[in-house]
Amino acid sequence: MLADAARGFLDGAAPLTHLRGLRDAGLTHDPALWKNMAAMGWAGILVPETTGGSDMGHAAAGVLAREMGRTLVSCPFLGTAVIAVTALRQVGDARAGSALAQIAAGERLYALALDESAKFNPQAVETRAEKHGNGFRLSGRKRFVVDGAMADRLLVVARTDGGLTLFDLPADRDGIARTPRAVIDSRDVADIRLDGAEATGADVLGKVDDAMAVLAPALRAGQAALAAEMSGLAAGAFAMTLGYLKERRQFSTPIGAFQALQHRAAHLWCEIEITASAILNAGRMLDADPANAAMAVSLAKARATATAQLAVQEGVQMHGGIGMTDAFDMGFFMKRARVAAEWLGDYGYHANIVAQARGF
Amino acid sequence: MPHDDPSGFRAELRDWLAANCPEEMRDGASTEDSICWGGKNWEFSSDAQKIWLDRCAARGLTVPTWPEAYGGAGLERAREKIFHEEMARIGARYPLQSFGIWMLGPALLQFGTPEQKARYLPPIARGEVRWCQGYSEPGAGSDLAGLQTRCEDRGDHWLVNGQKIWTSYADRADWIFALVRTDRDAPKHKGISFVLMDMESEGVSTRPIRLISGASPFCETFFDDVRVPKDQVVGEVNRGWDVAKYLLTHEREMISAGGQVMGAGRALGAVLADSETGQSDPVLRADAMRAEVDGLAVGLTLERYKDRAEAGQGAGDASAMLKYAGTELNKRRLELVIAAGGTDALDWADGRAPTWLRTKGNSIEGGTSEVMLGIIAKRILGLPG
Numbered sequence: 097m098l099a100d101a102a103r104g105f106l107d108g109a110a111p112l113t114h115l116r117g118l119r120d121a122g123l124t125h126d127p128a129l130w131k132n133m134a135a136m137g138w139a140g141i142l143v144p145e146t147t148g149g150s151d152m153g154h155a156a157a158g159v160l161a162r163e164m165g166r167t168l169v170s171c172p173f174l175g176t177a178v179i180a181v182t183a184l185r186q187v188g189d190a191r192a193g194s195a196l197a198q199i200a201a202g203e204r205l206y207a208l209a210l211d212e213s214a215k216f217n218p219q220a221v222e223t224r225a226e227k228h229g230n231g232f233r234l235s236g237r238k239r240f241v242v243d244g245a246m247a248d249r250l251l252v253v254a255r256t257d258g259g260l261t262l263f264d265l266p267a268d269r270d271g272i273a274r275t276p277r278a279v280i281d282s283r284d285v286a287d288i289r290l291d292g293a294e295a296t297g298a299d300v301l302g303k304v305d306d307a308m309a310v311l312a313p314a315l316r317a318g319q320a321a322l323a324a325e326m327s328g329l330a331a332g333a334f335a336m337t338l339g340y341l342k343e344r345r346q347f348s349t350p351i352g353a354f355q356a357l358q359h360r361a362a363h364l365w366c367e368i369e370i371t372a373s374a375i376l377n378a379g380r381m382l383d384a385d386p387a388n389a390a391m392a393v394s395l396a397k398a399r400a401t402a403t404a405q406l407a408v409q410e411g412v413q414m415h416g417g418i419g420m421t422d423a424f425d426m427g428f429f430m431k432r433a434r435v436a437a438e439w440l441g442d443y444g445y446h447a448n449i450v451a452q453a454r455g456f
Numbered sequence: 457m458p459h460d461d462p463s464g465f466r467a468e469l470r471d472w473l474a475a476n477c478p479e480e481m482r483d484g485a486s487t488e489d490s491i492c493w494g495g496k497n498w499e500f501s502s503d504a505q506k507i508w509l510d511r512c513a514a515r516g517l518t519v520p521t522w523p524e525a526y527g528g529a530g531l532e533r534a535r536e537k538i539f540h541e542e543m544a545r546i547g548a549r550y551p552l553q554s555f556g557i558w559m560l561g562p563a564l565l566q567f568g569t570p571e572q573k574a575r576y577l578p579p580i581a582r583g584e585v586r587w588c589q590g591y592s593e594p595g596a597g598s599d600l601a602g603l604q605t606r607c608e609d610r611g612d613h614w615l616v617n618g619q620k621i622w623t624s625y626a627d628r629a630d631w632i633f634a635l636v637r638t639d640r641d642a643p644k645h646k647g648i649s650f651v652l653m654d655m656e657s658e659g660v661s662t663r664p665i666r667l668i669s670g671a672s673p674f675c676e677t678f679f680d681d682v683r684v685p686k687d688q689v690v691g692e693v694n695r696g697w698d699v700a701k702y703l704l705t706h707e708r709e710m711i712s713a714g715g716q717v718m719g720a721g722r723a724l725g726a727v728l729a730d731s732e733t734g735q736s737d738p739v740l741r742a743d744a745m746r747a748e749v750d751g752l753a754v755g756l757t758l759e760r761y762k763d764r765a766e767a768g769q770g771a772g773d774a775s776a777m778l779k780y781a782g783t784e785l786n787k788r789r790l791e792l793v794i795a796a797g798g799t800d801a802l803d804w805a806d807g808r809a810p811t812w813l814r815t816k817g818n819s820i821e822g823g824t825s826e827v828m829l830g831i832i833a834k835r836i837l838g839l840p841g
Contacts, residue, residue, distance in 0.1 A: 338837055353841035358833035365832060366777045373756035399753050450752065451745040455725030 134202025155379030165328025180206030244286030495586025527581025590634030712782030
């Protein structure tokens with residue numbers, strides 16, 4: 097039901113042409129669209145009811161993410177409504193509560209400033225938060241901060257004396273410089289330079305030296321939702337390809353009558369179905385047993401990454417020449433699949449987590 | 457993951473298993489040597505095997521999901537899951553396995569007359585009658601509906617002539633369910649019937665087939681003027697293809713799940729850890745990691761489709777996906793197992809080599825992977841031709 101409602105809304109408000117329109121206008125997102133999503137309760141789908149959300153859980157968030165993946169919706173859902181909300185929920189003080197309420201209302205956008213290298217590695221943080229009076233001064237460089245240019249707030253991971261600490265800072269604080277990047281999927285990504293940016297003890301999310309207590313659940317939630325988005329992406333690209341196999345004629349017959357293409361299409365459908373099982377399982381585990389959900393989440397992200405990449409490669413190849421053109425939408429699927437493959441951990445990163453859990 | 461148990465079913469079952477499952481039946485074995493297939497001529501490997509079968513049969517647990525009236529326990533999906541979990545928890549062997557349970561039973565429950573159900577199902581549940589499947593023929597493999605075994609109406613009986621191949625355990629089975637041609641003029645799918653035959657009937661003979669993996673359960677089965685009573689056709693005459701297709705979906709799910717039992721019982725990580733080269737060879741390790749990721753996802757998919765079946769949506773044509781994915785995965789896994797074993801795994805006595813060779817048949821028996829992909833392309837994706 098949630099899926100049908102989401103699809104109905106997105107088919108009208110954010111079909112594939114919406115992303116193309118943004119891209120052609122040089123924009124990365126549509127604030128009015130996010131306002132509408134917030135009004136429907138999507139921004140608050142993981143926010144507690146006491147702070148204005150609907151608290152429907154990660155399986156439901158995955159349903160929304162999947163539907164957004166079908167039409168490649170560009171919006172702050174993952175970074176704000178999933179990752180930031182999950183982090184803020186781990187804290188649960190009054191300040192976090194008011195942040196959650198603002199997120200649910202669609203009035204506050206977050207971005208996670210974690211990565212410092214070209215590959216996801218949440219432990220490899222060199223950004224320093226030096227003690228300064230009662231607070232800290234943050235210096236370092238963050239790379240590939242998703243939604244980093246549009247965000248009102250930044251979740252910054254920095255090294256403190258005894259470990260990593262998570263800061264919740266206004267994005268316009270002195271000493272923070274944001275440089276938007278032009279990334280292939282036309283979304284908002286920025287590099288961020290911290291140059292002595294000041295933070296107080298009140299800006300720390302959770303405990304000093306213990307970022308992972310707050311961040312790890314947020315990363316898992318984000319990875320699961322991103323996997324769900326990628327499964328929707330794969331399904332969307334496949335639907336387009338399947339339609340083309342039935343309609344395109346060569347040698348006086350629909351090309352979908354050729355067994356070589358039939359078997360590849362059938363194999364791809366199997367992969368999409370099998371990946372869907374891993375996505376559903378991850379959502380269920382995050383809701384039922386979040387402390388033990390790491391393997392389920394990594395299984396989902398690994399499978400979704402492989403499946404989405406297969407779907408877009410087959411999508412372009414089976415469309416032939418038109419699949420290579422910018423006028424046709426398959427390229428948007430391919431570009432988003434590549435970005436989503438890297439963000440929050442690629443296939444190898446997550447396959448390693450699964451393997452460790454399975455005795456490797 | 458444990459499931460809810462509001463009614464105390466789990467606790468009751470756990471107590472019953474503790475009191476009734478003989479120690480020797482708690483080794484978790486599901487090898488060819490440990491399986492109880494049942495049947496008139498079955499020789500129990502131990503007293504414990506017989507006791508375990510009789511106790512389970514008395515409680516309906518050889519066929520837990522069948523109706524109680526036909527020897528089952530009438531368990532719905534949630535309780536069936538609990539049953540499997542509790543069996544696994546103590547490593548209990550399944551008391552009985554058979555084609556009667558996996559294939560004929562579901563088909564009879566769907567298509568059989570009340571008389572046929574009452575006659576054939578309870579002996580399957582008790583392990584008294586062992587069935588084999590007569591589908592493929594030398595000239596009808598992937599093109600199964602091209603089968604030519606003749607079944608003629610002779611008034612008070614049917615007369616069957618022809619040959620089947622790949623009939624698993626035909627040499628040890630008591631009865632056979634077979635597809636035969638009852639109308640040679642009709643289009644090929646419209647002239648087939650589903651008949652049940654006693655293997656002791658005059659004119660039935662079998663010959664075993666040796667496979668690349670060594671001795672095999674497969675046989676050729678010959679029918680030479682075999683007389684069959686008229687009430688042994690299941691479903692309508694000339695509509696046997698409907699029964700056949702329904703049964704095939706169960707066969708595919710069985711083969712798909714069989715791959716899981718054979719391979720996925722043990723994580724590939726543990727297999728590599730036990731081997732001399734497995735941990736140090738990065739290429740083998742990477743391949744094994746991919747197979748492990750895919751294996752977990754395929755396992756979740758089998759569970760998801762079982763859950764859907766319980767909700768009244770059978771896997772249907774999607775059983776082709778389960779069969780394709782499960783058997784191709786099983787081949788990948790056994791390639792890795794035997795590679796991890798190196799030369800240690802190459803002796804016949806080792807067990808890994810015959811298992812590895814046997815998996816090559818998984819993606820052929822019950823419909824090849826290519827046939828499965830064709831079913832998906834045409835019936836699920838609606839591609840032309």
